[in-house]
Amino acid sequence: MKNMTLTQIAKACNGNLFFDKDYDGREISGVVMDSRLVEKDYIFIATVGERVDGHSFINEVFDKGAIAVICEKAPRNPKGPYILVENSLIALKNIAIWYRMQLDIKVVGITGSVGKTSTKEFISAVLSMKYNVLKTEGNYNNEIGLPLTILKIRDNHHIAVLEMGISDFGEMHRLSEIAKPDICVLTNIGYCHLENLGTRQGILKAKSEIFDFMKEDGKIILNGDDDMLATIKKFKGIIPITFGFGKNNDIYATNIKADGLYGSTCDIHAKNCLIQANIPLPGEHMILNALAATLVGITLDMTYEDISSGIEMVKPLGGRSNIIRQEKRTIIDDCYNANPVSMKAAIDLLTKADTRKVAILGDMFELGKEEKELHEEIGAYVSAKAIDTLICVGKLASYLYDEASKSFQGTLLYYENREELIKELPSITKEGDTILVKASHGMGLENVVKALLI
Incomplete structure (x- = not known):
């Protein structure tokens, strides 16, 4: 991993490094919080959970080839280097922030009340027709999963497609600081997390924190049919690009033909060009996901042929339609x-x-x-x-x-x-x-x- 030596990692997370000089200058090959996932030259981050204390696995991970551990409690008779920190989760975040700054890679950040995961799948499928893409896996879309995903990016990746989920104010601000997205995609503003966010206006405010650390030359892609998202006219001089069914959007769909549970077809109108799309997943909302993916693909210089092929390659996920x-x-x-x-x-x-x-x-x-x-x-x-x-x-x-x-x-x-x-x-x-x-x-x-x- 680029520039990820123990000395630099300790500096990034404000930790105290205890190690043998033989390790100086060696780069790590991965970061995990699950001791079962440790491989050679990985760093294991030990945390104290409700049921399990990761510190109890420190010697075990060294036996599996770990290069070092990050921990809150100094281990007795450690078998290898360790970085002592006050809070392991904050250390994880800070390491991911530092690592993201070393990367020459485009990041697509996706948020919204509904459809984040399926939109991520559409965007990843489209971009994979041209680029080597890393995408969020499973539910790794929060303040633990996002930094772990960032730390999976390698030199061969061209683009990272990151799902970003929250439940309270301030969370998206912190996620944006970690991801520093080049492209921000917002699917909709619904009724999720009203318990903490109060109203749809509150949800819009919290989701919009994704823009806080967006790159200066970034792009904002919105569902223009969503009444709340339509109120975002400009942010830091960036005018949003919109998708939807309405012809007032930058791209929109017509001639929609549903094939029951087998998906649908439609014509996507984009920059005076017509893309005939075969969407393999059923439901009108999947057409919106395809439109979002089309806009991201256009933004990243993909051909209409590759965009259409990528949409057709999308696969369903368990538990989601x-x-x-x-x-x-x-x-x-x-x-x-x-x-x-x-x-x-x-x-x-x-x-x-x-x-x-x-x-x-x-x-x-x-x-x-x-x-x-x-x-x-x-x-x-x-x-x-x-x-x-x-x-x-x-x-x-x-x-x-x-x-x-x-x-x-x-x-x-x-x-x-x-x-x-x-x-x-x-x-x-x-x-x-x-x-x-x-x-x-x-x-x-x-x-x-x-x-x-x-």
Whole structure:
């Protein structure tokens, strides 16, 4: 890793280095917080967790080839060099900030209330047609995951596509300081994290902190159809570039043809050119993701042919509108997270099925004082759709159930928890069903998906 010697790392994180001179000048090859991931010449960062103290693995990681450890407590009889710091997580952040400054690489930062991960996948797929891309993996989009992702960048990477998620004010400011994005992509402003951010205006303010450390010649790419994002007219002299369905946007889509659960096609209008796009993932929101990826691709000098090919290469992720087709049934696995906007989009997707339609909907978390009303809103929304069976799961979903009971025309069921539901699944689902499973991640409805797959 470029310029990443122990002496420089200790300086970057304000730590005290204790080591043998034989290690002086050697560059590390990786940084991890999980002792199981340690490889030769890695640095292991020891943290004190709720259940596990990483300091207990210090000697073990040296046996696995670690070049050094960063720790808050001096180890007894250490088998190798260590850097003593006051706070290991702050040290991680500071090391990532310093390392990012050494890199000659473009960074695309992505945030928004809904669709960050799928937008990241579209952008990465498009850019990969021309560049060597590093992208955020899994849920590494927070103040621990983002710096660890930054520290995975190597000389052969041309572009990093980073998902940036928050739940409170100030977090995005700190993430922006680490990532220093060249291109900022904002998907939408919905109702996530109202518990901490209060209102959509608060969410917009918190998400806009992504601009705080944007490069001076950076680009801002926005969903121009979002009423809150449309209020951003300029930031530090940078005028946003917009995408959406409206023709007032810099790029927009027409001739949209949906193919049920198999995706859609559309014409993308960009700079007096027409791109015919084949979008392999279903749902109107996926078209918006493709538009965002198109704008990023254009910004980074890609051909329209490569952009179109990249869009077609996108693959679904588990838990995010992932269509699982079985001989007996089709499952829409969308249980990684949920909020009112994504819940409605998932319900709309289910309506495209040409079979009996079953919606299993669970609690949406972090909605603050409006949680009751927002669950009731979903109850009214699903009642207006052609859904055959609605199954509500969880404490908050009881509000959804109560509202749906006023007008829902199909079979309506309620379960307090997923365990009760799983017991009843064989009797309430039928062969040939298309089943949507949607809730916030904390509901653990991936276990319902697993049960359906048996």
